[in-house]
Amino acid sequence: MNASERKRTLTFITTFFIFFFFCSCSTEDVVKTEKQLPVLKMDGDTIAIEMEQVLKSELALWYPLSLDTSYGGFFSDINYKWELDGQQKKMIVTQARHVWSTANAAMFYQKDNLLRGIAGYGVEFLKHKMWDQKYGGFYDLVDRYGEPLTENGKIIKKAYGNAFAIYGLAAYSKISGDTSALLLAQEAFHWLEEHSYDAKHGGYFQFLSREGIPFTGGYEGIPPKDYNSMIHLLECFTELYKVWPVQELKERLYSMLQVIRDTFTTDKGYMLLYFSSDWTPFSFRDSSFVVREKNHPFDYVSFGHDVETAYLMLEASETLGLKNDTTTLSIAKKMVDHVLANGWDQNRGGIYDGGFYSGNDQKASIVRNTKEWWAQVEALNSLLMMSDLFPHDRQDYYKKFCIQWEYCKKYLIDNEYGGWYWGGVDIVPENRYSSKGSIWKGNYHTSRALINCIKRLKSKSINYVQ
Numbered sequence: 001m002n003a004s005e006r007k008r009t010l011t012f013i014t015t016f017f018i019f020f021f022f023c024s025c026s027t028e029d030v031v032k033t034e035k036q037l038p039v040l041k042m043d044g045d046t047i048a049i050e051m052e053q054v055l056k057s058e059l060a061l062w063y064p065l066s067l068d069t070s071y072g073g074f075f076s077d078i079n080y081k082w083e084l085d086g087q088q089k090k091m092i093v094t095q096a097r098h099v100w101s102t103a104n105a106a107m108f109y110q111k112d113n114l115l116r117g118i119a120g121y122g123v124e125f126l127k128h129k130m131w132d133q134k135y136g137g138f139y140d141l142v143d144r145y146g147e148p149l150t151e152n153g154k155i156i157k158k159a160y161g162n163a164f165a166i167y168g169l170a171a172y173s174k175i176s177g178d179t180s181a182l183l184l185a186q187e188a189f190h191w192l193e194e195h196s197y198d199a200k201h202g203g204y205f206q207f208l209s210r211e212g213i214p215f216t217g218g219y220e221g222i223p224p225k226d227y228n229s230m231i232h233l234l235e236c237f238t239e240l241y242k243v244w245p246v247q248e249l250k251e252r253l254y255s256m257l258q259v260i261r262d263t264f265t266t267d268k269g270y271m272l273l274y275f276s277s278d279w280t281p282f283s284f285r286d287s288s289f290v291v292r293e294k295n296h297p298f299d300y301v302s303f304g305h306d307v308e309t310a311y312l313m314l315e316a317s318e319t320l321g322l323k324n325d326t327t328t329l330s331i332a333k334k335m336v337d338h339v340l341a342n343g344w345d346q347n348r349g350g351i352y353d354g355g356f357y358s359g360n361d362q363k364a365s366i367v368r369n370t371k372e373w374w375a376q377v378e379a380l381n382s383l384l385m386m387s388d389l390f391p392h393d394r395q396d397y398y399k400k401f402c403i404q405w406e407y408c409k410k411y412l413i414d415n416e417y418g419g420w421y422w423g424g425v426d427i428v429p430e431n432r433y434s435s436k437g438s439i440w441k442g443n444y445h446t447s448r449a450l451i452n453c454i455k456r457l458k459s460k461s462i463n464y465v466q
Contacts, residue, residue, distance in 0.1 A: 058418075292358055
């Protein structure tokens with residue numbers, strides 16, 4: 001980046017900060033408002049206003065603080081008081097999510113040039129530091145200066161990380177018209193097709209060497225295919241198809257929808273986590289008690305991923321232009337209903353992080369009763385979506401959406417320093433002092449959920465009627 005470009009970027013940053021400093025209210029103001037509004041009487045317009053206030057506050061906290069104007073990209077480590085604090089390693093997932101979040105927010109704010117400039121700043125780091133100029137594909141982790149870091153002495157690439165790079169680049173190309181960003185997204189897609197795609201069984205191998213050789217038998221004891229990488233490949237292909245609607249991508253997007261909907265998702269409505277290359281489930285569920293207890297993570301039921309995937313599948317179906325896709329709709333509903341039946345806190349709201357089935361259990365047992373921030377906001381998004389699709393369903397999704405929003409305001413939004421705790425303080429009070437930013441915590445989940453909910457609430461008046 002030359003001196004002129006850097007000057008323009010810094011001007012963007014400064015102006016953006018001033019704008020949001022004066023235009024946003026604090027989250028404390030929001031909570032003061034909500035204390036006067038009982039859950040059952042909250043209308044959609046009121047919640048939309050509150051969410052807009054939280055969104056503006058959130059964006060003003062992250063930017064310009066997180067921009068590394070010395071070495072490019074975004075800082076990763078931010079403590080609970082919004083101070084830069086840590087090694088500042090840079091992960092492709094976090095870097096690309098910042099690009100996507102700012103590009104998506106720029107679109108929400110009528111193609112806001114300030115947010116678009118920040119997204120473009122992040123794209124430059126993806127291009128020049130995170131992309132492997134020799135072998136292609138994106139590095140998974142680099143240091144602050146952009147030098148790739150090794151894992152057990154080797155540079156490992158992941159389909160998951162490359163998916164988020166495509167996601168961010170596609171969104172930025174859509175808001176900016178930057179053809180170089182779109183070209184890099186296309187190149188990353190073709191790199192995955194050549195190196196990660198399983199031509200025999202379908203799907204993608206998660207782990208690859210730097211040269212792009214897939215670990216078809218898994219890596220470090222982790223099976224080769226998993227839902228976490230697959231759902232985000234679905235997500236990134238959906239975003240890319242919006243700006244590059246070619247037949248090859250359309251076929252891959254549809255195949256990913258089928259795999260997640262028909263192979264990963266069980267009859268009960270939750271996803272199996274790991275599979276071998278030929279789609280044999282990797283499970284210890286029917287083993288002895290000792291073996292099951294030792295291998296819980298392989299059979300983990302992640303309520304957050306399930307409720308998020310319900311949204312991602314319906315988004316993919318809509319993007320593909322599938323008409324009357326009752327199959328995807330019914331399974332998405334089943335996934336949300338399973339979460340409500342098994343992972344929903346009936347007393348306070350919020351969804352638990354993890355459950356487990358063993359033997360012939362009819363109901364999942366809770367093995368992680370914590371409530372991480374990302375799962376709660378994904379639940380907000382999907383509950384409101386379901387209330388729109390099934391307004392008269394006995395689940396009363398809108399009521400649960402209202403309860404969930406109250407939960408977020410009371411236990412997840414930091415009213416002293418701003419932003420979102422790592423997890424609900426109803427379960428872990430120490431989360432008040434948890435990091436606001438890390439390589440695994442940014443604002444992608446929160447900004448997406450808030451923007452989606454605001455748009456849906458504003459599209460038509462939704463009111464809870466007892």
